[in-house]
Amino acid sequence: MALEYRPWREGDDQELLQIWGDPEGSQNAWYRQTLEPSNDGGVQLDGSRRNWKRCIVATDQGIPVAAGVVMEQSLHSARLTAYVEVAKDHRRQGVGATLLTMLRHEAEQAPSGVRELTTKVDQGTSGAAFAEALGWSVIQASRLIQVEPASLSLPRFPKREDQADEDAGADLVQDLATGSVELTDVVGRWYESVHRDWSPTGPLSPGMVQSYFLADATGAQGAIVLRAEPESAFGGSVAPSRKGRIRAFAVSYGPHPAAAPSNDPPADVLLGWEAGLSAEDAAAAVRDLVALVAYQHPVVLEVDSSMAALTGLVDPLIAAGKARQLGASTLIVAG
Numbered sequence: 056m057a058l059e060y061r062p063w064r065e066g067d068d069q070e071l072l073q074i075w076g077d078p079e080g081s082q083n084a085w086y087r088q089t090l091e092p093s094n095d096g097g098v099q100l101d102g103s104r105r106n107w108k109r110c111i112v113a114t115d116q117g118i119p120v121a122a123g124v125v126m127e128q129s130l131h132s133a134r135l136t137a138y139v140e141v142a143k144d145h146r147r148q149g150v151g152a153t154l155l156t157m158l159r160h161e162a163e164q165a166p167s168g169v170r171e172l173t174t175k176v177d178q179g180t181s182g183a184a185f186a187e188a189l190g191w192s193v194i195q196a197s198r199l200i201q202v203e204p205a206s207l208s209l210p211r212f213p214k215r216e217d218q219a220d221e222d223a224g225a226d227l228v229q230d231l232a233t234g235s236v237e238l239t240d241v242v243g244r245w246y247e248s249v250h251r252d253w254s255p256t257g258p259l260s261p262g263m264v265q266s267y268f269l270a271d272a273t274g275a276q277g278a279i280v281l282r283a284e285p286e287s288a289f290g291g292s293v294a295p296s297r298k299g300r301i302r303a304f305a306v307s308y309g310p311h312p313a314a315a316p317s318n319d320p321p322a323d324v325l326l327g328w329e330a331g332l333s334a335e336d337a338a339a340a341v342r343d344l345v346a347l348v349a350y351q352h353p354v355v356l357e358v359d360s361s362m363a364a365l366t367g368l369v370d371p372l373i374a375a376g377k378a379r380q381l382g383a384s385t386l387i388v389a390g
């Protein structure tokens with residue numbers, strides 16, 4: 056087998072798709088879309104901004120059989136993202152490792168100066184075995200957890216003196232527009248805090264938070280927040296005029312694509328909390344909000360190991376048969 060290696064060219068995707076067949080998982084499907092001609096990043100002729108990227112193809116007698124990409128990341132800019140895929144009949148012959156060595160060489164030129172690589176692989180796949188063999192370390196594990204309806208009792212909210220029974224909690228649970236400045240702020244600080252220790256983003260601007268999590272283009276359909284009790288600046292005897300601050304939020308993106316077809320498809324929900332809460336308060340807020348959003352319909356939550364308030368809730372639910380993991384865990388590896 057005499058393979059040749061060259062830069063990616065327009066049209067390679069068509070040929071590779073035929074040889075590769077269907078992607079082995081959602082990670083592979085996503086990374087395939089990033090394969091395209093190399094570019095030097097920065098502002099393009101059409102005014103758009105792009106990240107630096109190098110993409111290499113391996114050909115066997117002129118036919119593309121494998122490809123790899125390395126690129127700078129906008130959100131998690133402390134590492135470069137890399138991906139390699141090899142046609143099944145060309146695997147275990149060192150093609151993947153060769154492509155990765157070439158990508159590392161290319162990465163020496165990344166303008167950011169960042170050199171460490173990262174990628175996502177599903178546990179138990181060829182990609183995970185490859186990463187392990189190359190000595191990459193697992194920096195995070197991420198699971199999709201489906202929580203079944205009514206798995207948690209509804210929270211009991213205290214009733215104010217001037218409230219009817221059915222209005223208890225009305226100030227504490229609120230629908231919020233996804234464009235809300237308050238929501239944007241809490242989502243951004245939460246995302247930054249749960250990634251700080253293993254894949255830092257640095258502070259996120261409101262524009263970034265909107266474009267990654269909340270704008271229409273993300274699929275965000277609506278949000279519910281759980282608030283703290285409002286407090287009056289003038290003490291308990293004066294009715295507070297403002298709402299309490301957000302303790303936890305849930306953003307819905309409609310039916311989750313990874314769930315099995317059903318008459319009651321689970322909603323894909325991004326669930327987080329105010330980054331400044333104590334661990335105990337965050338856990339309580341998350342419990343109450345999951346109880347509310349998953350009261351009548353199932354929901355799917357993406358739970359990273361770093362999200363203590365969520366892992367502490369879903370692990371006992373899984374053990375009790377009230378929640379289950381969809382598919383394999385995704386490992387975020389770096390090397």
Ligand SMILES: CC(C)(COP(=O)(O)OP(=O)(O)OC[C@H]1O[C@@H](n2cnc3c(N)ncnc32)[C@H](O)[C@@H]1OP(=O)(O)O)[C@@H](O)C(=O)NCCC(=O)NCCS
Pocket residue numbers: 079083137138139140141142145146147148149150151152153174176180181182183184185186188189
């Ligand atoms: C992962 C992948 C790119 C590996 O490509 P490859 O050309 O077979 O890799 P190599 O031959 O260079 O393998 C290097 C080492 O990785 C390990 N390895 C690779 N695939 C493995 C598998 N399926 N099972 C166990 N070990 C594996 C082995 O230790 C191997 O060395 P060896 O063959 O001497 O034992 C290929 O299986 C693939 O395309 N998978 C789907 C795409 C994907 O998941 N990519 C993620 C990686 S970034």
